[in-house]
């Protein structure tokens with residue numbers, strides 16, 4: 001059976017018919033969002049992570065019909081100059097890069113919930129994501145650097161005359 005869904009991806013609305021068991025991962029890639037990667041396909045690696053209403057979702061486990069009218073954000077929908085992405089690049093937090101979109105989306109979720117996470121909190125939040133290239137130290141450093149950058153910017157905003 002198919003169902004008509006209204007998908008909102010990175011602020012763009014789509015209306016499409018999907019099989020009731022179609023996975024969000026499949027639909028997003030069908031729409032051209034190839035930053036959404038399939039790794040394990042069973043919810044164990046985090047490569048397919050997207051944000052739905054700001055919360056991380058393993059799109060390889062999610063059925064598209066459940067995301068009717070829910071705003072979805074993928075890594076390729078982040079704006080140019082996204083601070084998390086810039087800090088990942090600065091920290092050289094990738095080798096092959098396959099896992100990185102998932103880590104970036106998880107990092108955005110964490111920093112929205114907890115703007116100043118400890119190293120332990122960063123590691124705990126990202127522990128469901130797997131990087132086969134083993135760049136965990138650099139990834140954690142990138143998240144910490146993004147947090148520091150946001151704090152610095154906030155302090156600058158406070159000092160600036162209104």
Ligand code: FES
Nearest residue numbers: 039040041046060
């Ligand atoms: S592909 Fe979805 S968690 Fe691994």
Ligand code: FES
Nearest residue numbers: 095097131132133
């Ligand atoms: S950078 Fe290669 S899997 Fe993470």
